[in-house]
Amino acid sequence: MCGELRAEDAGRDVVLMGWVNRRRDHGSLIFLDLRDRSGITQVVVGEQTAEAHAKAEAARPEYVVAVKGRVRQRAAGLNNPNMVTGEIEVVAEELLLLNESKTPPFSPSEDAIANEEVRLKYRYLDLRRAGMQENLALRSRVAMAIRNYLVGEGFLEIETPFMTRSTPEGARDYLVPSRVHAGQFYALPQSPQIFKQILMISGFDRYFQVARCFRDEDLRADRQPEFTQIDLEMSFPQQDTIFRVAEGFLTAAFAAGGVALKTPFLRMTYDDAIKNYGIDKPDMRLPAMVSLSDVLTPELRTTLRIEQELPVLGFVIPGVGELSGTARKALLSEVRAGFGDCGLDLLDVARLKTNVEFAPLAEAIEAKLSGSDPTHDVDTIMNGAPGLITKSNVSTPKSDADLIIVVTPKIGTPTMWNFDPQWIWKRVGALRLQLGVKYAEKHGRFAKTGTETDFKFCWVTDFPMYEWDEEAKVWNAAHHPFTSPHEDDIAAGRLTNDKGAVRALAYDIVLNGTELGSGSIRIHRQDVQAEIFRSLGMTDAEAKDRFGFFLDALEYGTPPHGGIALGLDRIVMILAGATSLREVIAFPKTAKAIDLMVDAPTPVSEQQLRELHLRVR
């Protein structure tokens, strides 16, 4: 292939086929760079081979050609050190133009153009670019590594249906009308959830699937309407069993991408994630938030007009550099404007320092924040309580170049916002991320080094079981209604008395602030499952109507089981250093869920609609 020839191949007779990447015509001497997915080789066509020369003259970029010739070591000084094939060239004896090409709207020989609309319309040309070829090759290697790992661990890959039953909970379904059954619809699966649980009931105690899932919701850079999950389920697992399997296949996947991961990953509870990062998917490449509540005496709170009981939170954005007075003030007012009228304010630590009265406070804040930078030290993690840590003991000294942000609730700030008592932590966490992005170039922690340090994994455990929906005035399942609550919470009767306090045996795996996947230990007792449906406001009749087949199945000897699903697209995206899923999916959709190449969706004929018993409103 075009990228494989080396100096030791000199003298070999070869046939190369590929696309003309570039043509350099020197009159009686023509160079063709021939490209296929393995790389590029220079072909030389001289006028001694008159027929080949004439064809080389006619060749244009993206023509498909076949070359028969001999590999030659290049003379001294003619090497191209920028190409792996730069020490050789192929001297053409015969040249065939297998196919012509129109002038492409952009050249596959260059880096990605800015205009994604054009890239997606001519996706077949975009995919010829080396970057996309590498991404899709990486994706294939990662998927294969995961399959190999799971099969080696005794998992069976079993396919579940694409055409299934609509479940109105959760994301909107893509529907498929039935021709045979007028007015009835299949739904494309949002996940194979119920099928894989039924496979556990059937005794396939280790199942996995590289499963396509469909959700009719609005898109983001990291969300496509159809996406691929590594979906797995096990019988008789502990939470730790599932963590070990997931860590195992992620290690295999990242090894396929040339990155050696250290396991086990850091773990923290949902509550700790909120308290330390203000979010359930912490990006630990940046220092955590720190509670400064105990640094402020009641007297200081009064003087500085800070609410007595609410948290005071601070964090550091490292390496921002010294800000001028004007720049600091601009930043403060920008952040204050972002707070709107929610009652939060900033403490200007730099200014406090200049005031004799407040200088000790400023120093105390700085001292407290200097230990806030976590590392990925596995020993530290494992020495903590089993599976739980709040913060690493390892600290990074704070330097003057670090930006200190301290958020204070003003007197009169509400303790709840949208019925969420954690809103202050979440708001400050959002600010932390916002400033982290703003100063990304300064702190450099989002930069790609290609090593394991680029990838900060963690498990977030003990998610809440229920979420209050203020608009509908109902409790919803935070994960999904098949998730098992903690035994303690069931025993304490919290399913009925105190839904907000019920913890689920649900967990997420997070990488660099992106949710890679989530899973749970499931409910395996029919009575508990029925109870959960009731606690979600479903009558027994409704539950039977929607999930009757599943409740029935649960009554025939269901083993304890649990599992997890990880987004393959997201894994590959982060591993490839891409910022959009579109870079790792061959034929993705736009933000409006349109395929610009095939132009889908489209209206269909009246005839098709009639067969499906449909009328468009």
Next chain:
RNA sequence: GGGGACGUAGCUCAGUUGGUUAGAGCGCUGCCCUGUCACGGCAGAGGUCGCGGGUUCGAGCCCCGUCGUCCCCGCCA
């Protein structure tokens, strides 16, 4: 559903305060060239300034609407 950015040649972009015939680089076409590899040289073609309406003596530029792409919020059990 909401907010923001962008839309000028095939591509990447510039276009001043509203003022003559809308520019550059790359690409493309033709010719020349035996050592290039982002080849080079000469010449040339290429525009519904996303679309529609308005203001104006005059609109790429101002206003209104609309379409498309991207990012974010909502949403994503």
